[in-house]
Amino acid sequence: MHLNGGGDMAKNQITAIVFRLFSGETLTVEQIVDDYGVSIRTAQRFLLTIKETLEDTQLQNQYQLARTAGHYRLQQQRALSEGQVLVLAKLITASRTLNKDELLNILAQLMADLPEPSSKILNQAIANEKYNYHPIADASDRVDRIWQIQSAIHDHLKLRFNYQNNEISERAPLIEVSGQPTVIRQSDYYFFMTLHDEMQDTYQTYRIDWMSEIQVLNRKFDPTVVRQYQVAEKQVEQAYAYDGKDITIEFEYYGYPGYVLDRFPKSRVVKVLDKPRKFDFPVTQIQIDVEYSLGIQMWLMTQSNILRVIKPVFVAKDVKDWLQEGLNFYKE
Template sequence: MSSQERILTIFIRLLQGDTLSKVDLMKEFQKNGSTIQRDIAIIDELLHKLNSKLPISKFSPFKELGEINRSKRGYYQLTEFKERSYMDDYELFMIFKVLFASRGFHKHDLEKIYHKLFTSVDDKSIMDKLLANERFYYDGVPETDIYPSLKLLVQAMLNQQMVEFTYTKNGETKVFKRQPIDIYFSDLYFFMISAKHTAKDDTDFNELNKFRINNMKKIKVLNERQSLDYTNRFQGGILRNQTALPFFGEPITLIIDFYYDPVYVLDRFPNSVIKQVNKDGSHRIEIPANNGYGVKMWLLEQGSHVKVISPKYMQQYLVDNMKKTLSYYDINLNE
């Protein structure tokens, strides 16, 4: 092996995040310590040149390779670069937990992602033990791989192309033609979005603007293109803060009295504010929400923990649904 090949090999390993030992390098390449030190000095000089020539941009801090860390005598590592570029085992552990909890992937899709991430794990034995139970019992919602469909839709979205597909809901199947403007994940599902977050949602099957990707079949990308008005863009960040479940709606200020720990409301709706503590111990909370089905479902889930103050039509929605539920048990409130 030539000196250039040796230096390149060492450099690549440093970029991979490896911690290199001078003694191990001496044994591997059959070179003395001074030769290895010269190799490291050459790499040091190259790093300095590369860092100084990087174009300035918002990504500059992430592109910098940093300097070789020699804090531990006889060892070399690009510590700063590794910390910026690679996730440690604890960060990977958090990602794995979120992936399993989502149930949004077919098991085959999840396994591919799992193995790609797992190659970056340092202590593979420990990580495997920590995740073994959830991995074994994982049961994703999609019945088939969604990756091919998702990739196709993202490409169509970037090219502003229309797509045609069949979609089934409540036993009814129709052919739709829509332009994907975003991909959104929430509550078990990846959705293809074709309208802004305040559009009609689930009121008329023919007017759907939100489609579960795992339920879209026979997807075809069409040559038809349509430019989009920026003001009518879908804003997933706003929607996620306004509703507990993925349903569109017009923005409202929802005011409730909550008869349990208010943290469950504050965590669910990050822009909500406690306005007062009532005499009965409940909390009056003001929530920037929307009037979609997702908020209505969340309110119904709270049962006796919540009282809607306003809007009045949201209050009436809860009352009507509670009466209907009681009728299933032959309970007549008029008796």
């Protein structure tokens, strides 16, 4: 960084100021006047020289001399705009995936070094979400755990961990699991990891907050198993991160069809049906390509008052059976 600031003494003083700014200090013109015995005009010229030098070098993409209420500091150029930070903050708080300490730490990092006016706007925009934030019941830390798993995936190393599947029983047994981690994903409120079982050549998905005693083993695995598991395809074909079998489901839909097309990108409106409307939308016949599982079954149930499955026949039967079971709960 070459400084053009006059004589040797001035250059030395400017260099000293630069070092102080790079160390994180915030300086005022008055401080520079007092510390270096120069006039206000000279102190202002020093700061202008530093600002112009930064703008004329490759450092302009990394740093800028920021001024807030008469205080000067060296600010790293942000990779994200204020709007992008706001969107990310809203998404993170809405997910409820992290405990409150982890959430607040990430939000603070996202908003670090924002100009004061922008920081004030963003803090006001998410104040209510922060105050009323209610994470999922499992309040354990998971950020470091997620990074540990992702690092193992990157280095093609196997994992061993204990797992308690609380979904199957009130007193689910703690089992030991080992295998090849392939991908981490987030669905609804939870983070999941999918593991490849080398012996059976199958993939199994685990909730990360139900994993404990995670060990990264010093044993490499075949990296092709990561490429074979197409997580992007899985996420648009699944519901609630349940693995299943590939099928096409066709149904009559009496609600807003755009919701289905957004929820399942591999879906299409086959035709518009000449049937009485339930709402102010035409009745549509829709096909969705999905992995049929408990997750898809649960989604179908959430739409059961505006959806009638046409085929496959076994899916229509499943829906009828679930509706009957639900109705039985309300019989006197």
